[in-house]
Amino acid sequence: MKTSTHQQRRALYACYGAMMCLAMALNFLPVYLTTFSHTFGVSAELTTEQLGRIPAIMFLSFIIAILATGPLADRCHARVIILLGLATTTLGLGAVAAAPSYTMLLFAVALMGFGAGVLDMILSPLVAALQPERRSAAMNWLHSFFCIGAVSALLIASVALAWDISWRMVAVGLMLAPIASFLIFLRLPLPTLIQEDRQRESMPSLFRQPYFIACLIAIFLGGATEMGLSQWLPTYAEHGLGYSKEIGGLALAGFSIGMAIGRIGAAMLHEQVPAIPLMMGCCAVTIVLFIVISIAPTPAIAITAAIAAGVSGSCLWPTMLAITADAYPQGGATMFAVLTAFGNAGCSLVPWLVGIISAHSDLSIGLLAVTLCPLGMMIVLMWMARRNSMGLIR
Numbered sequence: 001m002k003t004s005t006h007q008q009r010r011a012l013y014a015c016y017g018a019m020m021c022l023a024m025a026l027n028f029l030p031v032y033l034t035t036f037s038h039t040f041g042v043s044a045e046l047t048t049e050q051l052g053r054i055p056a057i058m059f060l061s062f063i064i065a066i067l068a069t070g071p072l073a074d075r076c077h078a079r080v081i082i083l084l085g086l087a088t089t090t091l092g093l094g095a096v097a098a099a100p101s102y103t104m105l106l107f108a109v110a111l112m113g114f115g116a117g118v119l120d121m122i123l124s125p126l127v128a129a130l131q132p133e134r135r136s137a138a139m140n141w142l143h144s145f146f147c148i149g150a151v152s153a154l155l156i157a158s159v160a161l162a163w164d165i166s167w168r169m170v171a172v173g174l175m176l177a178p179i180a181s182f183l184i185f186l187r188l189p190l191p192t193l194i195q196e197d198r199q200r201e202s203m204p205s206l207f208r209q210p211y212f213i214a215c216l217i218a219i220f221l222g223g224a225t226e227m228g229l230s231q232w233l234p235t236y237a238e239h240g241l242g243y244s245k246e247i248g249g250l251a252l253a254g255f256s257i258g259m260a261i262g263r264i265g266a267a268m269l270h271e272q273v274p275a276i277p278l279m280m281g282c283c284a285v286t287i288v289l290f291i292v293i294s295i296a297p298t299p300a301i302a303i304t305a306a307i308a309a310g311v312s313g314s315c316l317w318p319t320m321l322a323i324t325a326d327a328y329p330q331g332g333a334t335m336f337a338v339l340t341a342f343g344n345a346g347c348s349l350v351p352w353l354v355g356i357i358s359a360h361s362d363l364s365i366g367l368l369a370v371t372l373c374p375l376g377m378m379i380v381l382m383w384m385a386r387r388n389s390m391g392l393i394r
Contacts, residue, residue, distance in 0.1 A: 022116035023149030040102035052355025058113035059348030065117030070337020088115030097171035139318035140267035147260035158249035221377035222316035224346030228370035231351040241299035258310025266315035283378035294368035
């Protein structure tokens, strides 16, 4: 479907709103990890491994949703996929609000993660189709609204803690956002995800490309870098640095604000600074900041470094999506689904591993281990830059 400039703008803004919806659903949970420990611990508080299982299951469900619905998006209208994601996210939030036990909470976050995964899979290729000439900027703008949605949810959760409002009521209130977005997308004209006069590139052919495999590894490490810190930051602020729950939530809000600023900055710099050198520099800064977070002499320095790490690591995920889309423009939604699945595998596994490491040492050591992720990504990017200079993408 061809869309006018006005319709494209409306569709773009609607995608921004949907990205905020999935971010709000996913990012209010970390504020309540210690609350869940008190609420759902049977004879004692939940262990750090059990707490780490909550984001792990949420993001594993994310991956299942992406892989299950990605190929469908290349064969049916994008609106159907978006409405499915918004409806499931709404149901997941309702299930979180009503969860009577730890087991049911895991089921609820899995449902919510499934809906958010559907949205995350479809929004990137849709925005790439809306702005094919400036994909790097478009991806960073889109994912900056993930950060804005995350900040909104974190501020709501932090205020609710301060005012002694139940986390169940917060989940109910957040349902309003995906419901409103659902109504907007019902009649909104949307473009096709690939050029109609060209054949979609098959996944088997992509998996035979070493450069594409490098893209998958890089986005895995980018997701791990981001979520390895953000999912544990409120808990680290409370138990590791001695701050209150409210301050822990505000610290994560600061991290998300830093990510929004970083992604908007990357979008503005896309014509001045090449994507891969920008990402390599961001990886180097993030490595230094992660070390400071773990061994800082004062809690204030650690929190400041965590917020700064939000800025430095912000562009890794969306810019990697854009680099891959530029290299393989006919990959379609299936390619974005595979990329997003690998990225969210990093988002799922690394917070869980942080919990396991922390159970045998402490949380500062667990967070220090995340430093290996931007280091590994930097090495992969160096290889990709060399391939680009030699013209060996394919």
